[in-house]
Amino acid sequence: MDKIDAQRRRILLQSAEARSVRGHLTAPKCASIKWFAKVFESRACVTIRALGWLVSPFHLFSERNYFNRRTNFLLRSFLASTVFFALLLGCTLTNSAAFAQRPAKPATTDKTAPKNEKVEKVDKNQKNYTAQQIAESAIFIYGSRPLLTQIRRNGVERGRICKPTCDVPGKTEEASYERKFVRGDSVDQDKIRLDQKMPTLEYSLVYGGGQLWGIINGAAFIPRQDAVNTFLAQHRHSIDTLLRYKENGSTLSLVGRDKQKGLDLYVLDVVDKDKQSTRFYISAKSLHVLWLEYEEATDTGAPGKYTRRFFDYRLAQGTLVPYKTVLMEEGKQTQEIRILNVTFGIKLDDSLFKSPEA
Template identity: 60%
Template sequence: MFRRLITLALMWTLFAGAGLFPLNVLAGDDNKKNFTAEQVAETVVLVYGTREGLKQIRRNGVERGRVTRVNAEGRTEESSYERRFIRGESVDKDKVRLDQKLPAVEFSLVYGSGNTFGLINGSTFKPREDATVDFAGQMWHDIDALLRYKENGSTINLVGRDKQKNLDLYVLDLTDTQKRRTRYYISSKTGRVLWLEYEETPAGGSAPVKYMRKFHDYRYAQGTLVPFRVVIYEDGKQTQETRILTVTYGVKMEEAIFQNPETPASPSSSARP
């Protein structure tokens, strides 16, 4: 059942554009309301910081943290990372750089202009698919994909309501323009995404791998809601845990850090506040 906060958010979404806000709906029976996919999605956007707020505050940013992975041999590996980004009009126009420091090696993965490449010691390389699974998943199958569904031209469908472990949920499917599908499980109490699921078939594989991302330790960063702990499961087995240590939005950033050194620099590659 939607609690008062979420009812308020939904009614704001419905009536704010008309300058109306019917306060009497807070006393109604939420179980009788049939919400649409757009109403649920817009509630999530509102809860995380509003569309305009997210656009202004998260226009660029730097995130630092630590990652714990379980490798193919079953051993645990720990690394630190720094993720920098500049937000585009849609996610495919974003620029993202992920610098990773492992015990034996340091390398970067960079996305820009629709392409992903790797950097190590200043030289480019083509990363293996398994090295880019989480990097790509954080772009195409993450909370941000739902928060920006309109900008990305994605379609949404309300699968229905569900209850798992005493959690009342709304289940929402999102399909982007490349037909990538992500299923979101949204708390009807808080409007937060608790976890999401999607499938990817590895190159050369015959069966898809089912991924699940669970979001924990929600905190506010510059007025926007951020999960500071994310756990990834593959076919039901935990394979990765990411803990954010710091995140800062609206920082001065050189676009040159996203440039492929083998590609001539664009004349517009300059610092952004």
């Protein structure tokens, strides 16, 4: 009987403790850490009164389980990526090694070309220009054919003539000049009047209708042959010989390219209807005529070589004009012409180009 009573008391005591535990679980703010430590021996739920939140063993277990699952997932993802990258790298190295061991294919060659012939390098920018292309390009640089025809139809040029040079004053023969001109359809139809004034003499040379005569003190005279040759040579062998090659019916021929004193040049021959030949040296860079060469009979009758060089290019009413010209005979300077001013488009009286005896 005493044993039965003792068992009942233990059962009742356990039931009371269970109800007490449920009460503390339903009202966690009333529980204390000491009481739960005594009942569950430090393994029961813990309630912190000050913070007002509950940490249960079931909650701790679920959090730990979630953390383990997430860690395992990240680990598996990292391992899978590593394995995939290793496989990809292995395949790449294998293909590279196989390609390196593959024998190289021989270079394809042109069957029509000889085996021992060396192939020359061709510069795509290099072009072979014709004589007409060079001449037309130079005409465009000087102002274009329509502008030259319109602007330089007539005009007046003033300057000075020095023999042999204008750089040594007092030791040269110097004259001032005024050149009036009216252009015809060709060089043979041009009208030119050259008035020269020296300290002791004034005279004029007039060219028209293919003839040349002189005027001094209002009377006509026949000029000396050397003066005639100089005048006609200056008219036939000038820059206009190139600029008006079509109007004059001249023929062009390209001699080739040359390089002198570091200058790249086009060498061009212009031959007129009278078989008078003029060789032009044209800058390949600027397309300016740097100098020209021709041959004329000297006083002794033997042909002499003349060179006319052009300097100090300037624009005059939209056209290019060299303001300094040097004449050389057999390599020696004999004359220098310097333009002071030039005006195109001036109307000139036709009487200026008629002989006083007409």
